[in-house]
Amino acid sequence: MKHFRSDAMLMVIAVMVVVTVASPPLHGREIVTEMTADRIAEAIKAGERGDIASGQLIQSSGWSWGSIHIATFSTPFMRVAAAARQAKREYRKFTPDQVTPEMVAPELHVYAWSQAATESGPEAANVSAIVITPRKGSKEDKDARAVHPLRFEDIPTQFQNLFGATFEGRGRMAVFPLSALSEDNEVRVVYDRRVTMGNNAAGGRHCDDCHVPFSLKNVR
Numbered sequence: 001m002k003h004f005r006s007d008a009m010l011m012v013i014a015v016m017v018v019v020t021v022a023s024p025p026l027h028g029r030e031i032v033t034e035m036t037a038d039r040i041a042e043a044i045k046a047g048e049r050g051d052i053a054s055g056q057l058i059q060s061s062g063w064s065w066g067s068i069h070i071a072t073f074s075t076p077f078m079r080v081a082a083a084a085r086q087a088k089r090e091y092r093k094f095t096p097d098q099v100t101p102e103m104v105a106p107e108l109h110v111y112a113w114s115q116a117a118t119e120s121g122p123e124a125a126n127v128s129a130i131v132i133t134p135r136k137g138s139k140e141d142k143d144a145r146a147v148h149p150l151r152f153e154d155i156p157t158q159f160q161n162l163f164g165a166t167f168e169g170r171g172r173m174a175v176f177p178l179s180a181l182s183e184d185n186e187v188r189v190v191y192d193r194r195v196t197m198g199n200n201a202a203g204g205r206h207c208d209d210c211h212v213p214f215s216l217k218n219v220r
Helices: 002-022 039-049 076-089 139-145
Strands: 058-062 067-074 106-113 126-132 150-158 166-177 185-197 203-211
Touching: 002 058, 039 076, 058 203, 067 185, 067 203, 106 126, 126 139, 126 166
Parallel strands: none
Antiparallel strands: 058 067, 067 106, 106 166, 126 185, 150 166, 185 203
16 A cells, blocks of 8 residues: 555655647746747737837946937847737738748847937937847957858938938848847947937937847847
8 A cells, every 4th residue: 555655645646747849938937939820820819919128238327328229129029019010000800821931030130220420410329230248248358259241231310400401321230140139238239420328417328339238128
């Protein structure tokens, strides 16, 4: 009898271990690396509900500079959800057959836009580079471990000053391996001249190598 109880207890423990290993995280907010049909359907529903992370990379340095929006990122799940959200706003239905290979590619996309230049006339500061580095460490260590994009795509931008004059700028979308998405990393956006980020009495924060860490709250 004792032997039976021992075997039964071992079986219960084994089942508990299997269930624990197989169960997904309770918060259900893991980064989705493979967009299966079920994940696509889930992303579409999330987008229609508006349950989607903004992906904005915002550096908040308190009252002195305010919030500084440096770039935006997207994952495969976020891209499908964003397409579904946009379709709903336009009174259209977004369906799985409208999902493109680019949306679901296991890639991290980082978007950075050109900015008005700080120290010149009606000109734009163009995005020269977008790089991901460790959040902590010396400059030498960050440089050595920098992750460079797999490819770039230009994002044309048009500005207009107070006098109605227009001028062009160039932002960029950088494509990285999805594995680079981590709260241990930060995004660095390099411009071809200094830009002003944020606002305060002194005019804002000036930089030509602007950086911000990833925040993965609610990101899938």
